[in-house]
Amino acid sequence: MTQALWVFLGLFGLVTVLGFVASRWRAGNLAHLDEWGLAGRRFGTVVSWFLLGGDLYTAYTLIAVPALVFGVGSLGFFALPYTLIVYPFVFVVFPRFWLVSRRHGFVTGGDFVRARFGSPTLASLVALTGVLATMPYIALQLVGIEVAIGALGVGGEGWWGDLPLVVAFAILAAYTYHSGLRAPALIAVVKDILIYVTVIAAVVVIPAKLGGYAQVFAAVPEDKLLLQPQQVAPYITLALGSALALFLYPHALTGILSTNGTRTLKRNMALLPAYSLVLGLIALLGYMALASGVANDPAFASGFERFGANFAVPALFLRWFPDWFVGFAMAAIAIGALVPAAIMSIAAANLFARNLYREYLRPDCDTRDEARVAKVASLVVKLGALLFVLLLPYKFAIELQLLGGVWIIQILPALVLGLYTRKLHSRALIAGWSVGMAGGTWMVASQHFGAIFPLQVAGFELSAYAAFYALILNLLVTVALSALAPRLGWPSDEDTTLPHEYLDDAAHEGGI
Numbered sequence: 001m002t003q004a005l006w007v008f009l010g011l012f013g014l015v016t017v018l019g020f021v022a023s024r025w026r027a028g029n030l031a032h033l034d035e036w037g038l039a040g041r042r043f044g045t046v047v048s049w050f051l052l053g054g055d056l057y058t059a060y061t062l063i064a065v066p067a068l069v070f071g072v073g074s075l076g077f078f079a080l081p082y083t084l085i086v087y088p089f090v091f092v093v094f095p096r097f098w099l100v101s102r103r104h105g106f107v108t109g110g111d112f113v114r115a116r117f118g119s120p121t122l123a124s125l126v127a128l129t130g131v132l133a134t135m136p137y138i139a140l141q142l143v144g145i146e147v148a149i150g151a152l153g154v155g156g157e158g159w160w161g162d163l164p165l166v167v168a169f170a171i172l173a174a175y176t177y178h179s180g181l182r183a184p185a186l187i188a189v190v191k192d193i194l195i196y197v198t199v200i201a202a203v204v205v206i207p208a209k210l211g212g213y214a215q216v217f218a219a220v221p222e223d224k225l226l227l228q229p230q231q232v233a234p235y236i237t238l239a240l241g242s243a244l245a246l247f248l249y250p251h252a253l254t255g256i257l258s259t260n261g262t263r264t265l266k267r268n269m270a271l272l273p274a275y276s277l278v279l280g281l282i283a284l285l286g287y288m289a290l291a292s293g294v295a296n297d298p299a300f301a302s303g304f305e306r307f308g309a310n311f312a313v314p315a316l317f318l319r320w321f322p323d324w325f326v327g328f329a330m331a332a333i334a335i336g337a338l339v340p341a342a343i344m345s346i347a348a349a350n351l352f353a354r355n356l357y358r359e360y361l362r363p364d365c366d367t368r369d370e371a372r373v374a375k376v377a378s379l380v381v382k383l384g385a386l387l388f389v390l391l392l393p394y395k396f397a398i399e400l401q402l403l404g405g406v407w408i409i410q411i412l413p414a415l416v417l418g419l420y421t422r423k424l425h426s427r428a429l430i431a432g433w434s435v436g437m438a439g440g441t442w443m444v445a446s447q448h449f450g451a452i453f454p455l456q457v458a459g460f461e462l463s464a465y466a467a468f469y470a471l472i473l474n475l476l477v478t479v480a481l482s483a484l485a486p487r488l489g490w491p492s493d494e495d496t497t498l499p500h501e502y503l504d505d506a507a508h509e510g511g512i
Contacts, residue, residue, distance in 0.1 A: 005152050007327030008334070011194070012168075015187045015335050019175030019342075022182040033107055033371045036180035037350040038258045041102065045267045047185055048259045052268055053275050054188030054339035055255045056083075056246065062195070062282060062333050063144050067309040069286025070295075073224025075231050077283055078238040083276040085243035091269035094247065095262040096419045096502045102257075103501045108347075109253050109415050110355035116418045118494030119426035120359050125433055126411045127355035130250040131381070133408040134348045137249070138385035141341035142169065146389065147307050148330040148337075151314035168334070169386045176342045176382070177375050181258060184342040191339050194332035196278065202329075203281045206288045206320050216284075219291035230463065234452045237464040245409040245467060248416075250347030251340065262504050285313050294319060341382070349378035402451040406440035406467040413478050419502065424478055425485040426493050432478030440470030 026042060028035035043051060061079075068076030097112065106112050109130065114123035142165060149164045175183045207213050217225065227235055246252060259265050294300050294315035303311040317329045353374035358365055365373075414429045443453040443466040453466040481488075 004327030428481035436474030
């Protein structure tokens with residue numbers, strides 16, 4: 001395993017250097033939040049493609065999607081249709097968000113909601129929801145690093161076992177603080193190359209060693225090969241709910257706002273489905289792990305005992321590849337965690353600095369002070385995520401992440417519907433958000449942090465993704481109270497945006 005470790009450390013060292021050098025790439029004044037947190041909004045099609053891909057396809061994708069397929073079978077493939085649904089959705093909706101944000105200098109989704117509805121309370125709730133949903137997401141990127149390091153035989157019990165993860169966190173924190181969004185954007189190029197090489201090698205070599213894909217599928221139990229009748233509704237709602245939630249996450253919005261124009265954004269929505277092809281291949285690794293019987297191999301018993309099904313992919317590489325390529329593949333997973341973790345922490349820091357610190361603590365702060373607070377907040381967010389992994393039971397940390405989608409989808413009425421209509425009242429949106437958050441959290445908690453909620457209606461059980469049900473509750477309350485707002489005597493919201501600011505023009509097309 002010495003070769004694997006040296007390859008891993010070499011690639012990890014490379015991206016660390018790139019992270020610090022990135023501050024000089026397309027240099028700007030990093031004392032301004034617009035430059036530190038959005039890289040000056042200057043990324044063209046190529047850089048944005050790598051950044052958004054690195055933003056959305058994380059180390060946890062490399063670990064969790066095949067782990068889900070390994071554990072429950074075909075239900076895990078819901079990730080494929082949802083990534084195909086989301087891009088047309090973003091293509092149609094979010095150029096409007098980019099345009100109005102560029103014209104007003106918005107840095108976060110909370111900024112837009114504050115201007116659209118004139119409600120600092122609603123904007124703060126959007127910001128808090130974003131930070132809340134992002135924390136376990138960052139934590140799970142660190143879990144991805146931990147699984148990769150564990151596969152290399154590094155670690156142990158107690159604090160000594162956690163030391164490699166702490167070191168990786170410190171490196172991530174340092175270059176994110178120093179270079180801002182430019183660091184993950186530059187590293188994303190290396191990350192994608194590593195992942196593509198790793199996945200292509202896996203889907204060619206492993207099936208060949210198992211006797212071909214026919215033998216792989218023949219080894220999969222029938223109940224895991226095809227959706228069972230009771231899984232159809234969960235599959236559909238998981239795909240739809242995840243698609244609606246994905247680009248509401250702060251890190252996804254940060255990726256959108258860092259582009260240099262609506263044409264760049266639309267090009268990327270047309271090109272990013274290429275990642276979905278890779279995602280399908282990654283999902284098949286779950287079936288390959290079943291066919292390989294790695295879970296029953298005594299050599300991997302400790303890994304499965306510690307990480308559960310999440311160890312399926314590392315076990316595959318350990319069984320079928322030479323040491324040096326194991327190091328390469330584990331570096332791809334770990335670096336694949338660093339990119340989204342950096343973007344997530346930056347996005348959460350932007351929300352805190354702009355929608356909480358500036359709104360309530362220092363309304364008169366200058367741009368330098370705002371950027372400084374954001375940099376410190378990014379460290380605090382990453383530290384919180386690290387403590388989340390170190391202090392909570394591992395399984396609990398994984399399951400709690402399922403709440404992320406349930407929480408973040410509750411800002412859809414304010415952020416997405418708000419791009420098209422002013423008929424929703426801010427107080428109604430706050431009430432709908434409260435009902436959706438409380439109801440969704442209760443649904444997930446009642447299922448011991450499972451994402452599927454069995455709704456009982458007239459003696460029938462309708463199981464679906466909890467986020468889907470929670471969003472319906474949110475919308476019903478929001479629409480009903482908005483219609484009743486005049487009778488309730490609620491004053492009209494003050495919208496500081498103008499209709500023409502949502503319309504595209506040649507000045508905001510963007511380039512390569």
